[in-house]
Amino acid sequence: MPRDPALDDTPAADLSKDEWRSLLEPAEFAILRESGTERPGTGRYLNLEAAGAYHCAGCGNKLYGAEHKFHSGCGWPSFFQEVEPDALVTVSDTSHGMTRTEMRCAGCDGHLGHIFPDAPQTPTGIRHCVNGTALIFVPAGEDVRDVLRAHREE
Numbered sequence: 001m002p003r004d005p006a007l008d009d010t011p012a013a014d015l016s017k018d019e020w021r022s023l024l025e026p027a028e029f030a031i032l033r034e035s036g037t038e039r040p041g042t043g044r045y046l047n048l049e050a051a052g053a054y055h056c057a058g059c060g061n062k063l064y065g066a067e068h069k070f071h072s073g074c075g076w077p078s079f080f081q082e083v084e085p086d087a088l089v090t091v092s093d094t095s096h097g098m099t100r101t102e103m104r105c106a107g108c109d110g111h112l113g114h115i116f117p118d119a120p121q122t123p124t125g126i127r128h129c130v131n132g133t134a135l136i137f138v139p140a141g142e143d144v145r146d147v148l149r150a151h152r153e154e
């Protein structure tokens with residue numbers, strides 16, 4: 001069994017790039033570990049409205065509640081706030097000739113997406129524009145480890 005920060009007690013920071021590569025789906029690896037972006041409209045969970053929570057697909061860290069999700073029309077799953085203030089970290093991203101606020105998972109430093117101040121229809125006014133591929137949805141009442149274990153074996 002490969003070491004898995006989401007399923008055993010391996011600190012996420014201990015994992016090498018090759019270990020992440022063997023653990024994650026290719027698309028998950030490209031986004032979480034190489035700061036890629038899924039094409040708009042193609043990511044999982046875009047239109048999901050079920051009760052539950054969204055966790056990091058890399059390390060299982062809880063990031064968002066379904067109650068924080070809203071339809072932004074931007075083509076990526078959108079949330080107006082994280083579940084806890086320390087769930088994610090933000091960094092200034094100046095790639096592609098733009099200055100944006102990048103979000104990374106506080107549990108594994110995986111790339112999630114960007115934050116934009118363009119959601120006046122929400123309680124916070126901000127949009128967390130998240131790659132659905134970076135997330136794993138855990139239905140209400142289910143355990144993230146069970147869901148991720150099944151996902152890893154798909």
Ligand SMILES: [Zn+2]
Binds near residue numbers: 056057107
């Ligand atoms: Zn993570």
